[in-house]
Amino acid sequence: MLNAHVGAAATGLPKSSRRAFLASAAALSATLPAAVAAAAPADDPIFAAISAWREADATWLAKLDKHCEAENACAAENALMDPCLQIELCGVPFSFKSNAEITYFLRNLPNRGASATENVERMEAAEQRLREALEAERQRVEMVRSKHDLDALEAHHETASDAARIALGRVVETVPTTLAGIRTLAELMADPDLFYTGQSETGLASLAAACRALLPAA
Numbered sequence: 001m002l003n004a005h006v007g008a009a010a011t012g013l014p015k016s017s018r019r020a021f022l023a024s025a026a027a028l029s030a031t032l033p034a035a036v037a038a039a040a041p042a043d044d045p046i047f048a049a050i051s052a053w054r055e056a057d058a059t060w061l062a063k064l065d066k067h068c069e070a071e072n073a074c075a076a077e078n079a080l081m082d083p084c085l086q087i088e089l090c091g092v093p094f095s096f097k098s099n100a101e102i103t104y105f106l107r108n109l110p111n112r113g114a115s116a117t118e119n120v121e122r123m124e125a126a127e128q129r130l131r132e133a134l135e136a137e138r139q140r141v142e143m144v145r146s147k148h149d150l151d152a153l154e155a156h157h158e159t160a161s162d163a164a165r166i167a168l169g170r171v172v173e174t175v176p177t178t179l180a181g182i183r184t185l186a187e188l189m190a191d192p193d194l195f196y197t198g199q200s201e202t203g204l205a206s207l208a209a210a211c212r213a214l215l216p217a218a
Contacts, residue, residue, distance in 0.1 A: 172203035
């Protein structure tokens with residue numbers, strides 16, 4: 001009996017050969033009588049693997065939709081990106097994302113005739129006001145993001161994405177044990193954009209193993 005999972009190596013087939021192999025495997029498995037199958041389709045592990053992946057993928061897409069909704073809501077309130085204080089000086093816009101940027105900016109302003117002491121006092125007062133304004137903006141952004149649960153939804157969708165990727169990996173590692181399974185996996189493999197790096201090669205190796213076991217030699 002075939003092993004349910006294999007650590008398949010890359011086949012190195014060019015894209016045109018891969019497409020031809022997938023088409024041939026699906027077509028041939030569809031024309032042969034079911035009597036030559038090694039097991040009933042219900043016992044083929046590929047179907048359980050695909051079902052688990054589809055469920056994980058649907059969960060991820062649902063969580064992704066919620067995260068996108070939260071992102072759009074935060075963007076509408078100008079709270080999607082990191083806090084940024086924007087000011088205008090002599091008609092020129094400036095923006096600050098940290099206290100260090102504020103300090104650097106003020107210390108490089110020219111001294112407009114004031115005494116050294118007056119200049120220091122003025123710069124210190126300006127720096128304090130800008131720091132307070134930046135902190136207020138940071139708190140506002142944090143409040144908006146919290147209101148829409150953005151950070152938690154992002155974590156949820158990333159976790160679900162990882163689960164879907166792992167489930168898809170299990171699909172391509174599973175060797176079909178029936179002709180119906182070969183056809184189903186071949187049809188799934190026909191969409192190369194569906195897979196992550198290395199998964200297409202693993203799926204092709206699983207298909208090849210199933211074909212060697214179930215399909216007659218040419």
